[in-house]
Amino acid sequence: MNYPIKKKATAKVSASAANRGMDLEKAINDTNQYYIDNDLAYIYKKPIPIQIVKVDYARRSAAKISEAYYKIPSTTDYNGIYRGKYVDFEAKETRSKTSFPLKNIHEHQVVHLANVKRHGGIAFIIVHFSLLGRSFFLDSEHVERFYARSEAGKKSITLTEFEEFGHELKEAYVKRLDYLWVIDKHYL
Amino acid sequence: MNYPIKKKATAKVSASAANRGMDLEKAINDTNQYYIDNDLAYIYKKPIPIQIVKVDYARRSAAKISEAYYKIPSTTDYNGIYRGKYVDFEAKETRSKTSFPLKNIHEHQVVHLANVKRHGGIAFIIVHFSLLGRSFFLDSEHVERFYARSEAGKKSITLTEFEEFGHELKEAYVKRLDYLWVIDKHYL
Numbered sequence: 001m002n003y004p005i006k007k008k009a010t011a012k013v014s015a016s017a018a019n020r021g022m023d024l025e026k027a028i029n030d031t032n033q034y035y036i037d038n039d040l041a042y043i044y045k046k047p048i049p050i051q052i053v054k055v056d057y058a059r060r061s062a063a064k065i066s067e068a069y070y071k072i073p074s075t076t077d078y079n080g081i082y083r084g085k086y087v088d089f090e091a092k093e094t095r096s097k098t099s100f101p102l103k104n105i106h107e108h109q110v111v112h113l114a115n116v117k118r119h120g121g122i123a124f125i126i127v128h129f130s131l132l133g134r135s136f137f138l139d140s141e142h143v144e145r146f147y148a149r150s151e152a153g154k155k156s157i158t159l160t161e162f163e164e165f166g167h168e169l170k171e172a173y174v175k176r177l178d179y180l181w182v183i184d185k186h187y188l
Numbered sequence: 189m190n191y192p193i194k195k196k197a198t199a200k201v202s203a204s205a206a207n208r209g210m211d212l213e214k215a216i217n218d219t220n221q222y223y224i225d226n227d228l229a230y231i232y233k234k235p236i237p238i239q240i241v242k243v244d245y246a247r248r249s250a251a252k253i254s255e256a257y258y259k260i261p262s263t264t265d266y267n268g269i270y271r272g273k274y275v276d277f278e279a280k281e282t283r284s285k286t287s288f289p290l291k292n293i294h295e296h297q298v299v300h301l302a303n304v305k306r307h308g309g310i311a312f313i314i315v316h317f318s319l320l321g322r323s324f325f326l327d328s329e330h331v332e333r334f335y336a337r338s339e340a341g342k343k344s345i346t347l348t349e350f351e352e353f354g355h356e357l358k359e360a361y362v363k364r365l366d367y368l369w370v371i372d373k374h375y376l
Contacts, residue, residue: 042303044263047237050253065238068253075232079267084308086274115230120272 024093024128027176034175043080074108086121093128099156100127110147113140122187136166137182212281212316215364222363231268262296274309281316287344288315298335301328310375324354325370
């Protein structure tokens with residue numbers, strides 16, 4: 001029964017989950033879908049930025065992209081609208097138990113969040129400490145501040161700093177990782 | 189001097205420009221860049237949605253995507269923020285001199301624009317009649333209405349309807365295709 005093809009497929013899924021933080025992504029996608037289904041907010045995932053190099057038009061039905069590369073993202077993963085406000089965030093996972101390494105966020109993304117905030121939007125990151133099972137909402141103002149500090153040497157945001165400056169998000173069954181309450185309470 | 193490779197490259201560029209409305213895209217990108225440079229608004233182009241099928245990790249430096257396909261877009265090309273408001277639009281070009289064929293807009297995109305509007309955002313399309321050199325801003329409310337009508341037979345929005353319900357955008361040298369004035373005047 002254990003066909004090699006099946007093993008391979010399983011291995012691929014695991015690698016992808018580990019690399020891209022699939023649990024967090026799924027929790028956020030489910031949460032956003034809950035918001036959409038209940039017409040509470042309209043927040044969605046952006047496409048992954050790709051640099052297309054070669055397209056094969058040989059088949060009539062669909063152009064096949066035969067060479068492309070992942071681009072360094074200039075914006076964030078999620079954006080949308082809630083109670084008329086522009087909402088924008090990046091979601092990241094870490095296996096560290098003590099701090100979130102800032103190398104996980106690109107400088108372009110920090111600038112993007114700052115731009116959103118300056119123009120009146122709500123900009124933040126969600127960080128999931130996977131081995132602790134804890135998640136935090138942190139406003140882009142703090143992200144900027146800690147990012148600036150990282151250039152002076154300290155290359156991470158500690159768990160204690162998330163506890164002090166962020167808002168802890170609790171996992172639940174239906175609204176998997178509700179974050180709109182933070183916006184209701186602290187922004188609107 | 190006329191190497192075949194050079195001819196081929198030229199042909200490719202032209203085809204791409206014709207298919208994807210490059211002039212309009214460039215005009216809008218330049219306009220958005222002007223807005224960003226002058227800190228008037230923060231509106232940007234989303235990545236193109238791609239279905240990735242095969243990734244080649246053989247090279248150490250960069251994962252190569254060796255098989256992927258264009259997906260039908262579920263959202264629009266552009267979104268961002270202006271004076272605190274969520275702004276979202278799709279830009280399309282037509283060579284028709286009399287009407288804009290609605291097959292150029294996917295149903296998902298019409299739903300997306302309606303979602304944005306319902307949650308308090310500013311949602312519209314920009315249509316460029318390339319052979320007339322005229323461009324129009326049309327609110328998603330009208331797009332929805334004409335799209336609904338298209339199911340009853342009429343599959344386009346006429347130039348006269350753009351003149352009646354839309355706002356004409358004039359091309360200029362610096363702000364290539366300014367559209368923020370419509371938002372200032374009719375939304376804020």
